[in-house]
Amino acid sequence: MNKDIATPLRTRAILEKYNFSFKKSLGQNFLIDTNILNRIVDSANLTSESGAIEIGPGIGALTEQLAKRAEKVVAFEIDQRLLPILKDTLSPYPHVKVIHSDVLKANVKEVIAEEFRENQDIHVVANLPYYVTTPILMKLLEEKLPIRGIVVMIQKEVADRIAAKPGTKDYGSLSIAAQYYARAETVFTVPKTVFIPQPNVDSAILRLTLRDKPAVDVVDEAFFFEVIRASFGQRRKTILNNLRNNLATKEQKDLIEEALQEADIDPSRRGETLSMDEFACLSEELYKRFK
Ligand code: SAM
Numbered sequence: 001m002n003k004d005i006a007t008p009l010r011t012r013a014i015l016e017k018y019n020f021s022f023k024k025s026l027g028q029n030f031l032i033d034t035n036i037l038n039r040i041v042d043s044a045n046l047t048s049e050s051g052a053i054e055i056g057p058g059i060g061a062l063t064e065q066l067a068k069r070a071e072k073v074v075a076f077e078i079d080q081r082l083l084p085i086l087k088d089t090l091s092p093y094p095h096v097k098v099i100h101s102d103v104l105k106a107n108v109k110e111v112i113a114e115e116f117r118e119n120q121d122i123h124v125v126a127n128l129p130y131y132v133t134t135p136i137l138m139k140l141l142e143e144k145l146p147i148r149g150i151v152v153m154i155q156k157e158v159a160d161r162i163a164a165k166p167g168t169k170d171y172g173s174l175s176i177a178a179q180y181y182a183r184a185e186t187v188f189t190v191p192k193t194v195f196i197p198q199p200n201v202d203s204a205i206l207r208l209t210l211r212d213k214p215a216v217d218v219v220d221e222a223f224f225f226e227v228i229r230a231s232f233g234q235r236r237k238t239i240l241n242n243l244r245n246n247l248a249t250k251e252q253k254d255l256i257e258e259a260l261q262e263a264d265i266d267p268s269r270r271g272e273t274l275s276m277d278e279f280a281c282l283s284e285e286l287y288k289r290f291k
Contacts (some may be wrong), residue, residue: 005089006061008032012194013058020140026079027129028261030058031153033194037065043187043207044123044151045240046070050114053147055103055126056080057135060089062127067093068178074115076103104135109145122146127153130199134158134174141181150182150208159204160184166275173237176276179217182208212237216280224283231271231279239274240267242285252290259285 003010009031014020022028031037040062046052046069054075057063059082066073073096077086083100097115099106105237116122124147128136133154140150163184164170178184192201216222230246231239243256260267263282265274274282 004034004061005059005064006031006034008196011059011061011080014085014089018081019065020059020081020085023079025131027056027131027194028058028079029127029130029197029199029288031127031194034065034192035201036194037062039188040127040151040153040205042064042123043070044125044149044224045124046123047121049121051112051122053108053112053122053124053126055124056129057086057098058127059085062125063096063098063105064093065091067096071095071120073097074111074118075104076097076101078102081218081241103145104132104139108140109143112146119146121148123148124150124152126151130155130201135164135206138177141178141210144181147209149211151187152206152208153190154205154206156186156189156202156204162206162208167273169272171272173225173232175277176228177225178208179276182210184208215276217234218280218283219287221281221291223287224280227283227286228271231274234271235272237270239265239271242271247286248290255289256286259289 049069050070052066052070052073054063054066054073057077063073063075075098077098078101086098088239123138161172161174162178163186164175185207187205187207191192192198231241231242233246244253248256257267262285265278265282
């Protein structure tokens with residue numbers, strides 16, 4: 001019986017056998033610690049009937065641990081050179097399917113419909129390539145996929161921003177964008193020593209539990225997010241000034257104060273102090289006046 005892929009010895013042997021060289025541009029930092037991998041998989045709360053989607057299987061370290069717990073695993077890998085390696089390392093797990101594709105271009109909804117059972121309990125579990133963390137997470141959330149949860153290893157700084165609460169230094173448009181679709185929490189932090197090569201930044205495990213419906217009700221989602229981005233335009237400025245500068249035309253400027261008053265929000269507050277409910281209320285008041 002082979003040792004787990006993620007042990008340092010076996011990983012080195014696989015890399016040597018295939019003469020594999022890491023591509024920094026693809027965010028290739030492979031995990032070599034089975035203990036951390038088990039904690040990641042534990043955080044996803046999979047059952048033997050769950051489906052798992054992985055993004056970036058690398059040489060299969062996490063894929064293998066997912067395969068031991070889930071009914072089926074589908075993994076998207078962009079790097080063609082890894083396909084023969086995965087075929088070899090994952091040969092004991094016939095219920096794993098590797099798809100050669102850039103996940104940002106993939107039709108994930110269609111893949112889910114084809115590869116998983118109807119109403120299956122599906123989770124995304126991944127050690128994400130750090131250069132595209134935010135676009136990947138936002139794609140998974142915005143496409144309203146039939147998935148229950150997302151557990152990902154990402155830069156600690158990004159995990160902190162996504163899970164941040166109002167009034168903290170990390171709270172911003174990314175926190176609201178993610179928390180609109182999901183409950184967010186940082187589960188644990190991870191030292192650099194569990195990867196080869198070691199990344200330059202600290203990492204953390206982020207868990208997103210998808211909501212059945214968005215956290216707030218808004219008439220126009222795109223406008224809601226536009227208001228949020230405008231409110232955080234310049235962090236030192238008040239919400240009034242940011243909205244005046246970043247959202248309104250000359251003729252609309254006076255309407256902003258009126259909308260803030262109607263939403264019961266002091267115009268001298270800063271964007272980072274507003275809760276999601278307050279942003280929703282403000283966006284509805286602005287919508288009535290602007291649209
Ligand atoms: N899962 C492995 C592990 O934990 O050891 C590897 C994780 S490594 C941080 C990121 C992986 O994502 C690499 O295998 C890389 O080739 C792949 N990748 C990078 N960009 C991708 C993209 N846009 N779509 C799919 N995979 C991608």
